[in-house]
Amino acid sequence: MIRDAYAEQFNLTRHDYLASLDMVTWLRHYHVVRDLLAAAPKAVLEVGAGDGVVRRCVLPMVESYTVFDINARLQPDHVGDLKIGDPALTHRFDAVVATEVMEHLPFSDFPACLANLHAWLQRGGRAFVSLPHRKSSFAVLTPRQKFRTWRFPNGLLSLSEAYNRFIRRRIWIDPHHCWEIGDGRVKFLDVERCFVEAGFRPLKCLALPYCDYWVLAKAEEASM
Numbered sequence: 276m277i278r279d280a281y282a283e284q285f286n287l288t289r290h291d292y293l294a295s296l297d298m299v300t301w302l303r304h305y306h307v308v309r310d311l312l313a314a315a316p317k318a319v320l321e322v323g324a325g326d327g328v329v330r331r332c333v334l335p336m337v338e339s340y341t342v343f344d345i346n347a348r349l350q351p352d353h354v355g356d357l358k359i360g361d362p363a364l365t366h367r368f369d370a371v372v373a374t375e376v377m378e379h380l381p382f383s384d385f386p387a388c389l390a391n392l393h394a395w396l397q398r399g400g401r402a403f404v405s406l407p408h409r410k411s412s413f414a415v416l417t418p419r420q421k422f423r424t425w426r427f428p429n430g431l432l433s434l435s436e437a438y439n440r441f442i443r444r445r446i447w448i449d450p451h452h453c454w455e456i457g458d459g460r461v462k463f464l465d466v467e468r469c470f471v472e473a474g475f476r477p478l479k480c481l482a483l484p485y486c487d488y489w490v491l492a493k494a495e496e497a498s499m
Contacts, residue, residue, distance in 0.1 A: 280450040284379070285346050292326035299485045300326070302422075303374060306481065307403050308332045310490055314401055316370035322357055322392070323376040324349035341368070358384040360391035369397045374405040375486065382454045382461055389473035393493065402475060402491040405483070406466060409446055409457035411436065412484040424484055429457060456487060463487065 307329055311319065317338045321330060324344040334340045343361070344351035355361045357373075358380055377388045392402050411432035413425045430440035439447050448455045456463050466487075470477060475491040 281453075284451045286348060287346065288348055289324070289327060289350075292324075296326055296328075299483075301328075302483060303405055303486060303488065304328050304332070306483065306488055307372060307374060307405075310403060310479070311370060311372070312336060314370060314490075316368075316401075318368045318397075319370045319372065320364065320368040320395055322371065322373040324351045325375075329372060329374075357391060358387045360387075360394065364395045366395070366397050368395055369400040370403065371395055371400070372403045374403065374488075375407065377404075378407055378452045378455055380453060382465075385466075385469055386473060389469055389475065393474050396493060398493070400493065401478070403489075404491060405486045405488040407449065407452065407455040407485055408463070408482070408487045409448055409455045414484055424482070426482055426484075 311329070311333050315336075319333060319337050319340045320343060321340070322343045324342050324346065330340055330342065341353065341364075342349075342351040343353045343355060343357070343364070345354065345356050347354050353361060353364065357376065371392050373388075373392060377385055380388065392404075396402065408426075409429050410426045411429060413427065413432065415423045417423065429446055430437040436447065439445055446457070446459045448458050454461045456466060467477065470489070470491060471494070474494050476494040477489050478492050479490040481488045
């Protein structure tokens with residue numbers, strides 16, 4: 276049953292993604308769009324077509340916006356597998372976006388995925404990456420419209436998750452995912468180590484509800 280759910284995701288349509296939009300996804304889109312526009316890239320590559328919201332927001336402000344996805348039903352500009360890559364895209368972009376993508380492949384493929392993102396970037400380019408982090412979140416909107424988020428270890432804010440973690444001794448993750456940060460196997464430091472080994476340097480990291488979000492630069496080009 277779980278494997279069926281995993282396989283079905285590669286046949287989803289754009290309508291399926293748009294129908295499942297929620298507040299958490301919109302919050303991630305907000306940060307990516309804001310940071311992309313602040314970086315003022317000319318050529319953007321988005322890995323994972325998804326709902327297409329980021330593309331529609333950014334496209335009028337850039338010279339080119341290219342989409343790469345394994346699912347041909349989403350009509351990407353390039354159909355391919357991120358862990359395998361595409362030499363035709365090497366050094367063509369000054370920004371790459373990969374949000375909620377790489378957890379859909381085994382963690383053993385994570386270094387290869389990062390290597391391809393790195394190869395597709397031009398000198399001085401940046402990567403905008405998010406990955407799910409299996410923690411509970413408590414969010415508040417202040418009277419001055421400041422959004423505050425606190426995160427807690429999995430199992431402290433939900434009786435069902437407490438049962439899974441402390442009684443069943445396992446942490447539930449999305450059935451479409453092979454791994455998530457905090458799933459009992461993959462840690463935050465494991466992910467950041469992979470970034471460094473792939474030649475990236477984190478310029479920014481935010482703990483958002485449901486995910487961690489980074490802006491990364493090639494190490495030799497990074498400046499804080």
